[in-house]
Structure formats: C-alpha cells, structure tokens
Amino acid sequence: xxxxxxxxxxxxxxxxxxARSLQVLRSDRGLLVGVVLFVAIVLLALLGPxxxxxxxxxxxxxxxxxxxxxxxxxxxxxxxxLLARVIGGLRYxxxxxxxxxxxxxxxxxxxGLLAGYxxxxxxxxxxxxxxxxxxxxSLMVAIAAIASFGAGLRVLxxxxxxTFVSLALRxxxxxxxxxxxxxxxLSARLSKVGTARILWIHVFPNSRATLxxxxxLTAALVLLIETSLSFLGLGAxxxxxxxxxxxxxxxxxxxxxxxxxxxxxxxxxxLISSITAIGNGLxxxxxxxxxx
Amino acid sequence: MxxxxxxxxxxxxxxxxxVSFLSFGIVNASPGSVAASLADPNDPxxxxxxxxxxxxxxxxxxxxxxxxxxxxxxxxxxxxxxQRAVSAEFASRIGITLEIAVVAVLFALVxxxxxxxxxxxYRGTRLDKTIMAATTLGVSIPSFMVxxxxxxxxxxxxxxxxxxxxxxxxxxxxxxxxxxxxxSFAMSLPAAATFCRYVRAASEDILRxxxxxxxxxxxxxxRTRILLSHVLPNAVVPLATVAGLxxxxxxxxxxxxxxxxxxxxxxxxxxxxxxxxxxxxxQAGVLLLALVFVxxxxxxxxxxxxxDPRIRVLRSAA
Numbered sequence: 355x356x357x358x359x360x361x362x363x364x365x366x367x368x369x370x371x372x373a374r375s376l377q378v379l380r381s382d383r384g385l386l387v388g389v390v391l392f393v394a395i396v397l398l399a400l401l402g403p404x405x406x407x408x409x410x411x412x413x414x415x416x417x418x419x420x421x422x423x424x425x426x427x428x429x430x431x432x433x434x435x436l437l438a439r440v441i442g443g444l445r446y447x448x449x450x451x452x453x454x455x456x457x458x459x460x461x462x463x464x465x466g467l468l469a470g471y472x473x474x475x476x477x478x479x480x481x482x483x484x485x486x487x488x489x490x491x492s493l494m495v496a497i498a499a500i501a502s503f504g505a506g507l508r509v510l511x512x513x514x515x516x517t518f519v520s521l522a523l524r525x526x527x528x529x530x531x532x533x534x535x536x537x538x539x540l541s542a543r544l545s546k547v548g549t550a551r552i553l554w555i556h557v558f559p560n561s562r563a564t565l566x567x568x569x570x571l572t573a574a575l576v577l578l579i580e581t582s583l584s585f586l587g588l589g590a591x592x593x594x595x596x597x598x599x600x601x602x603x604x605x606x607x608x609x610x611x612x613x614x615x616x617x618x619x620x621x622x623x624x625l626i627s628s629i630t631a632i633g634n635g636l637x638x639x640x641x642x643x644x645x646x
Numbered sequence: 647m648x649x650x651x652x653x654x655x656x657x658x659x660x661x662x663x664x665v666s667f668l669s670f671g672i673v674n675a676s677p678g679s680v681a682a683s684l685a686d687p688n689d690p691x692x693x694x695x696x697x698x699x700x701x702x703x704x705x706x707x708x709x710x711x712x713x714x715x716x717x718x719x720x721x722x723x724x725x726x727x728x729q730r731a732v733s734a735e736f737a738s739r740i741g742i743t744l745e746i747a748v749v750a751v752l753f754a755l756v757x758x759x760x761x762x763x764x765x766x767x768y769r770g771t772r773l774d775k776t777i778m779a780a781t782t783l784g785v786s787i788p789s790f791m792v793x794x795x796x797x798x799x800x801x802x803x804x805x806x807x808x809x810x811x812x813x814x815x816x817x818x819x820x821x822x823x824x825x826x827x828x829x830s831f832a833m834s835l836p837a838a839a840t841f842c843r844y845v846r847a848a849s850e851d852i853l854r855x856x857x858x859x860x861x862x863x864x865x866x867x868x869r870t871r872i873l874l875s876h877v878l879p880n881a882v883v884p885l886a887t888v889a890g891l892x893x894x895x896x897x898x899x900x901x902x903x904x905x906x907x908x909x910x911x912x913x914x915x916x917x918x919x920x921x922x923x924x925x926x927x928x929q930a931g932v933l934l935l936a937l938v939f940v941x942x943x944x945x946x947x948x949x950x951x952x953x954d955p956r957i958r959v960l961r962s963a964a
C-alpha cells in the first residue's frame with residue numbers, strides 16, 4: 355500500500371465517520387439543538403478574545419450601562435465590559451470542566467473496567483470505596499477543601515475528580531461485568547492475552563457508547579458545582595472573571611440594572627443545558643440502536 | 647434480607663469514620679492559621695501561645711482522636727470566634743435546614759410526578775415533548791441562580807412580599823411555612839425534573855410491557871384511569887431511592903440557598919465559619935450535613951423492601 359492509498363483510506367474513513375455523525379444528529383432533535391448550542395458557546399469562548407478586544411479587567415466610569423455598540427452586553431458596577439467578562443468566565447469554566455471531566459473519566463473508567471472485569475476481591479474493595487465516596491455530600495467536601503487549601507484551579511479540579519470518580523467507576527464496572535463472559539473476551543483470555551490488552555481492545559470499545567453518555571452528564575454536573583463554588587467566592591478569585599462570580603457581584607445592583615445578573619445567568623443555563631441535552635440525546639440514540 | 651440490612655448497617659460506621667477524618671483532615675491541613683487571625687497584629691509572638699491554648703500545636707492524629715472522642719460524646723467543641731458550644735448552635739439550626747429540604751422534596755414530588763403523569767397521558771404529543779425538554783432545563787439550572795432570579799423577580803414586581811425574612815416556628819407555623827416556601831421552591835427544581843424523567847421513563851416501560859395494563863385495557867379502562875390506578879402506583883415505588891438521594895443533595899445544597907435567603911440554618915452558619923476560618927464549626931457542620939445525608943440514604947435503602955414486596959421475596963430467595 356502506497357502512502358497515497360493510506361491517505362485516501364484515512365480520508366474515506368473520516369468522511370464515513372462524519373456522515374454517520376451527521377445522520378445521528380439528524381435523527382434526534384434534542385441532540386442536534388444541544389450540539390449546535392454547545393459548539394456556538396465553545397466558539398465564543400475560543401474566538402471571543404480575538405474579536406472582542408476589550409480588557410475584561412479594565413474598569414471605567416461608565417458603570418451599569420445597558421447594551422450599546424461600544425459594550426454589546428453592557429457594563430458592570432465598576433464599568434467592566436460584560437461581554438469580555440462573560441468570555442473570560444466561559445474560558446475558565448470550560449478549562450475546569452475539560453480537566454475535571456477528563457480526569458474523572460480516565461481514572462473512573464479504567465478502575466471501573468478493571469473492577470468489573472476482574473470481579474472478586476478487587477471488585478469488592480472498589481465497591482466499598484465508592485460506597486463511602488458516594489455517601490459524602492460533594493458540595494460540602496468541595497467547600498471544606500477549598501476553604502482550607504485555598505481556591506485554585508488545581509485544588510478545584512482535584513476536588514471535582516474525587517467527587518465524580520465514583521459515578522464513572524460504577525458505570526464502567528457495570529459495563530465490564532456485562533461483557534466479561536462474552537465469547538470474544540473468553541477466547542482472548544484463553545489465548546493468554548493480558549488483562550490490560552483485553553480491557554483496551556475488547557471491553558472498552560464495546561462499552562464506549564454508555565461511557566460517553568455518562569461522561570457527558572458528568573461534565574454537566576461539574577459545571578453545576580463549579581459555578582456554585584464561584585458564586586460562593588470559592589472558585590475563580592476576583593477580579594478574575596467567572597460566571598458564578600459575576601452573578602454574586604451583580605446581586606447588589608440587580609434591582610437597578612438586572613442585566614448584570616441576567617447575562618451570566620443566561621450563559622450558564624445555555625452552557626449546562628446544551629451539555630445535558632447532548633447527554634440525554636446520546637442516551638436516546640443509544641437506546642434506539644440497541645432496540646434495533 | 648437480614649444479611650442485606652446487616653451489610654448496610656456495617657458500612658455506616660466506616661463511612662462516618664472516613665467522613666469525619668476527611669472533614670477534620672481537610673480543615674486542619676489548612677495553611678492559613680486561625681491563631682494568626684485571632685492574634686493581635688502588633689504582637690506576632692502571641693501566635694504560638696494562642697495555638698497552644700486552642701490545642702493546635704499537638705500532632706495531627708492526637709488532635710483527631712481527641713476531637714472524635716468528644717464528638718462521640720456529643721461534644722463538638724466550641725467556636726474559636728464566639729466561644730459558643732458548636733453542638734448547641736447547630737441543634738437550633740438543623741431544624742431549619744431539614745425543613746427547607748423536606749418542603750422542597752415534597753414540592754418536587756408533587757410537581758415532578760404530576761408532570762410525568764401529564765406527559766405519559768399525552769404521550770408523543772407536543773405537550774409531552776415540551777415537558778421533557780423542560781426537565782432538561784430543570785436539571786441544568788444551578789439552584790443559586792433560580793434563587794437569585796426569584797429574589798430579583800420579587801423585588802422588582804412584588805416589592806411588598808418579604809422574600810428575605812425568616813419567621814421561626816415559635817411565631818406561628820403558617821407564617822413559618824410561608825417564609826420557607828420560596829427558598830424551598832428555588833432548590834426543588836432539579837429534584838422535580840429528576841423525578842419527572844424517572845417516572846415518565848418508568849411509566850413508558852409499564853405501559854408497554856406489563857400484563858396488568860393489557861388486562862385493564864382489555865376491560866375497557868380509559869387512558870387516564872390506567873395511568874392513575876395501574877401505572878402510577880408501580881412507577882412511584884422505585885422513586886423512593888431517587889427521592890432519598892435527592893434529599894441528600896438538597897441538604898448539601900442548603901449552603902447556597904440559606905446564604906442567599908439569609909435563613910438561620912446549618913448551611914449559612916457553615917459558610918460564615920468558612921470565611922472566618924472557624925475550624926470547630928466547619929468540621930462539625932460538614933460532619934453533621936454528611937451524617938444526615940448518610941442516614942437518609944440508609945433509611946431509604948432499608949425502607950425500600952417494605953414498599954415493594956417483590957424485592958423482599960427476591961432477596962430472601964437469594
């Protein structure tokens with residue numbers, strides 16, 4: 355096979371995958387709405403700073419202005435541009451959600467698959483540990499941890515991973531248990547294929563869809579906690595922009611100029627519900643595919 | 647069955663031990679010392695003395711065992727800041743935290759199950775789709791935002807309504823209930839949406855697969871009647887577990903709601919203690935809320951077989 359053939363093969367596979375994704379998107383309206391909204395928000399966060407040149411930290415005398423051409427979403431109580439702050443807050447939230455969700459998925463899924471596949475004592479220990487972790491109210495622990503170690507991206511992500519890892523672990527475990535006795539897994543085991551390889555080649559790809567749904571819903575939960583913590587002043591530290599923090603700051607002025615809290619509220623609701631809609635949509639598509 | 651109950655009960659002390667260790671450990675590992683904030687800023691030499699008086703200079707494990715021992719005897723220490731006994735302070739506050747969570751769960755059950763039945767009655771129609779889309783929104787809006795928006799709404803359009811004012815039970819039960827109504831509503835939306843999704847999915851399964859629904863249909867029962875007398879009772883039983891879990895989340899979320907509505911519960915006191923670095927109060931508050939959470943989930947697990955006889959049979963057969 356020449357290099358050109360290889361490139362062609364890759365390209366046709368990519369085109370195929372794209373076509374399949376578009377087909378899935380068309381089949382479920384909720385999923386489509388979620389994806390479109392989510393992509394729009396991510397684009398705003400990524401490209402926003404290139405378009406909106408206003409400094410999110412720059413205060414001015416033009417306080418609590420409504421929307422205008424100079425400030426598309428108006429200004430806050432110290433004259434900072436709300437659009438620039440929304441973009442900054444979004445970037446922070448997305449950073450947290452990507453790191454925390456990736457960490458949760460990586461640890462939770464690998465340990466969960468291992469526990470479900472091996473069963474026995476490993477599984478028992480994993481289950482008791484998650485029993486305990488799930489019994490701890492997550493927001494409480496997050497608040498206590500951040501109150502003592504100080505607010506910072508690293509502590510926040512760590513706390514979120516510890517909070518949500520049990521959920522991912524349980525779902526992955528259940529998926530692995532279902533696949534454990536399948537013929538292809540048994541035959542791989544009999545041919546003395548290593549555990550890690552079996553999990554990677556046979557178990558993980560066949561439970562990918564379920565795990566994707568779970569990971570998406572975890573991302574929404576991460577955002578709920580992150581914005582709540584920022585609201586309490588335990589997330590991003592002022593004056594750094596955060597969506598929760600903007601709502602907390604705006605509360606003093608909301609009766610005079612409601613837009614200072616309505617703008618960040620709308621953005622948070624749009625972001626979290628787009629992710630929830632994607633998770634629910636994927637779940638429905640998956641259910642339809644298994645039913646078929 | 648007995649074995650199941652025993653395992654659940656055996657896990658309980660282990661869980662509580664871990665929770666207590668976490669709440670103690672996390673708070674004590676704090677770099678900023680309370681002694682430094684209590685000390686006279688012109689007299690930094692007094693910091694070690696204050697640390698000694700508060701017992702903060704002892705080894706970590708000694709402090710933990712000492713604290714745990716007293717906690718088991720009901721003594722949670724006293725606040726560094728106002729010197730009041732923590733247990734006494736929380737005893738008067740836990741009632742409010744439980745009250746808003748209970749009212750919120752009841753509210754969520756009525757709204758969630760009601761909407762689910764409505765969606766199932768008109769399944770496939772636009773109403774069904776609208777309700778289910780609304781639940782996506784319901785689980786996606788942080789409760790502190792609902793609370794803030796409600797405060798905004800009332801102050802703009804119904805300024806005469808005292809939205810941020812708490813009336814204790816001693817001044818009249820009705821007045822008290824009125825003052826927790828809006829806070830409970832604010833925190834109930836995610837729970838209501840979860841219940842609605844759950845019951846809607848369960849009724850879908852029951853409508854499609856169960857023999858008793860087919861029998862009822864064959865006997866000529868209408869859709870509403872089938873839903874209310876055959877589907878609802880069966881769809882609601884598994885909801886007990888979900889409701890218990892949601893109650894636990896609500897207890898955890900009380901910090902936000904109590905802070906916004908200035909309710910004198912455990913959550914708002916905890917938040918205040920966190921900003922003041924008042925260790926004993928933070929430790930006791932986290933432990934207390936975790937204890938409620940653990941007990942509620944345990945209770946639901948234990949009650950569940952009583953609600954659904956089929957599980958009782960299955961478990962004793964196994």
